[in-house]
Amino acid sequence: MSYVTLAPFVAKRPWLSSALKPLANWYANAAGYRQLGLRADDLIPEESETVQTALARLSEKERYDRIFRIRRAVQCSITHRLLPKAEWTQQEEDVPYLGPLIKMVEAELKEKDDLNAITLQKKH
Template sequence: MPASLAPFIAARPWLLKLFKPAAAWYANAASYRQLGLYADDLVSEENEDVLKALKRLPPRQSYDRVFRIRRATQLSLQQKILPRADWTKPEEDKPYLGPLLAVLEAESKEREALDTLTVLKNH
C-alpha cells in the first residue's frame, strides 16, 4: 500500500490550508457525492481486511452502505444523478471503514508479534 501524505499535510496548518480547497474540488469532481455515496463506499471489497471491517459494521451502517451502493448502481445504469438536495454533503462524508481498518491492522500486528515471541530461559 503506498504511503499517504495526509498525516504530513494535516500536521502542518499552512499545508492543510493550501490543500483543503483542492481536496474539496477533487471530491466534488469525483462525482460520487452526486450519486449519494460516501468516500468509504468506494473502497474495494477485494481486500481481506476490508471484508473483515465490513463484517464489524453495525447492522444499520451496513444496511445504509448497501442501500447507497445499490442506488448509485441503479443511477449509473440509468445515466442519472440524484437531485441536488439528495447529494452527499461534505460534512456527512465521514470515514466509517478507516477506523475499523486501523483496529484490524493493530490486531494483525499484535497477533504477529505474539506469534513470533521467543521465550528465553534463565539458568
C-alpha cells in the first residue's frame, strides 16, 4: 500500500487544508461508496499479504462490521439500488481503520528485512 501522498504537505498548511476540504468531501460523496454504506478502507484490495495480516489484526467486531458492510454493498449492487439516505455512511463515520494497521505491518516488515540484511563483522 505504499504510494506517494501529498497529505503531510497539505496538513502542514492550514489554509491549503481548509481550501481543499470541500473538494475532498465532494469527491468522497461523488465516488458513491458512502451511498452503499461502505467506508473508504473497505475499498482496499485484500490480495496482498500485508493487507491480509492487517485484516487478521482487526478486532472481532470491526471484522464483522467490515464483512457486513461489504455484503450489504454487494447486495445493493446486484439489485441496482442505493441504501436509504439514513443508512449512508456519514463523513464522521468514514474514518480509517485498516490503513493505520497496514502502515504498521509495512513498518514491521521493513524492520524485519533490515534486521535480516545486517552483516556482522568480527573485530580482530
